[in-house]
Amino acid sequence: MKTLLVTGGAGFIGANFVLQAIADGGRVVNLDKLTYAGNLDTLAPLSDNDRHIFVQGDIGDRDLVHRLLVEHRPDAVVNFAAESHVDRSIDGPAAFVHTNVVGTLGLLEASRDYWRSQEDMAREQFRFLHVSTDEVYGSLGADGKFSETTPYAPNSPYSASKAASDHLVRAFHHTYGLPTLTTNCSNNYGPFQFPEKLIPLIIQKAMSGQPLPVYGDGMNIRDWLFVGDHCSAIRRVLDGGRVGETYNVGGNAERTNITVVKTICALLDAKRPLSEGRKHESLITHVKDRPGHDRRYAIDSSKLQGELSWKPSHTFESGIEATVDWYLANQAWTQRVLDGSYRMERLGV
Template sequence: MKIIVTGGAGFIGSAVCRYLVSEVKATVINVDKLTYAGNTDSLKVIENNENYIFEKVDICDLAELNRIFTQHQPDAVMHLAAESHVDKSITGAEEFIMTNIVGTFKLLEAARSYYDALSGEKKDQFRFLHVSTDEVYGELGAEGLFSEETPYDPSSPYSASKASSDHLALAWRETYGLPVVISNCSNNYGPYHFPEKLIPLVILNAMDGRKLPVYGDGSNVRDWLYVDDHARALYLILTKGRLGEKYNVGGRNERTNLEVVTTICDILDELIPGESPRRDLIEFVADRPGHDARYAIDATKLETELGWKAACNFDTGIKKTIQWYLDNEWWWSPLREVSRQRQGIVKKND
């Protein structure tokens, strides 16, 4: 297969690109604007592979998208390009509206024009996978799980923009017959995760002996999914999923944020003991606006229909993740400085 992957230099996108090129042996056209969270270093293991092509293109640029479709003649699209940091969406929503809504619209239009011109087997086999998040569902109470039938109830500008893009994708299926399928995933973690997100932030801060900020009392619950498990699920959904359907992808690993942080502290204390327990670094900070209390995914449909199952539970996945960060300072160190400067923690000349 020849597959366009948008946002392939991001965290999940790069895992998808590595999996497709290395394991599936597909040809990948990585379309990425290379915003601050895009990093081509995450693709070094495949960058010289003849089946990997990089296109530095903004998905809001319809002319360039049309060129890519015409030039590369893909068999499928996996749409992962998105602004995804909830805190940033609260302080700067416009980027999220442009990339997640307008960009998705432009990509759907480019795909529709390309699809309409296809014929025969090439047209029959074409697929468009729209990759989304469990945050579109809002929050859960203490019990229950998000299913594919859960009504949408987004709480942040980020989740609202992703909900909007989900609706666009389904509308292009219903109105124009574009062969769309949608996935909604729980929180991902693993290697190559940008340092501002919770797990890599805590790992790197704890390694440095810095404070470990935890929103509120740390009781917010998330379902954690190892990124390589997610990449396998997305390929299955793309190739085997029923058109017009949604598939939830979750790791069945619910943890409070505080449990995640203390687990990381304890593992690091075992691997690189310090003078005092790293739990002492935990600092509770004011909760963010619209912070959903609990997300949890029911992945039964994906498991029963397509035979997917997560290979990593949280205990094995978090140990692999921590060890990766210990072994790969070359990757995260430059990003760490950029992230700290952007957050105002250090000045550029420090």
């Protein structure tokens, strides 16, 4: 039974990863600072599971990270902890540098020191897996896809901070020999996503009959990856990836933002129709584009598929329907996020 130290394991992707790992018999020490995006409601099914140890704390707290490493002796560190919303990074970039760069540096230093202290077998088997984004590569034209050798060209404070953390991970492998792995993923969607991101935002607003905001002309293209597929890819890389390597993870599902929104509208027309026969698509409202909005992302995940025999199990059509169904069936989870009550309990309010 592997023991993993997972950082950011109460966030969207991290929590899905923790739930999947525990369901498959793993043991997880889950370190999360519980900023606004960390939600213990997502982890409620694990409240009585002794294979899940939750610790509230900062990845930049080196003493805490050191204590957890020594106490629990994990086989790997999986780093999801990050500020991740582009709009928030435009309004306040300092928090992104603090967590994504300085925090990752602290986590790397603590992990390096722990790894160095291990006996030969444990040191050989230990891994540090860093979860990153395709946004570090910048914006694509009409053709081509991001590969692992695409030069970095981040265009937002968020992507710049993630690019910096990727470089630190690479440096710790090449300078100190720390056995690192890095994954760069395309846009995730699925259950438990914070409703500031496009897909859950549109689902929630459409269900309430509110205007559906679409940046600019809506023709920005993203490669959409179902979160469960992303988690399975990370585990495959953790188990079999070559030390020091980067693996791109994509969903093979390029869609324009306006297509994504219209697909959600069509699903809700069938599953939760509006009154008087109105179509959800009539709620679409184009708003001013955000600064530095990258036009197109697309991931070439052939390295991952070829070396580790991974491929996504969901098409966009099956994944988006499963996602809409999840939000329809779990309105209590979303409502507690929207009214802030998911945070009040842990703040003692």
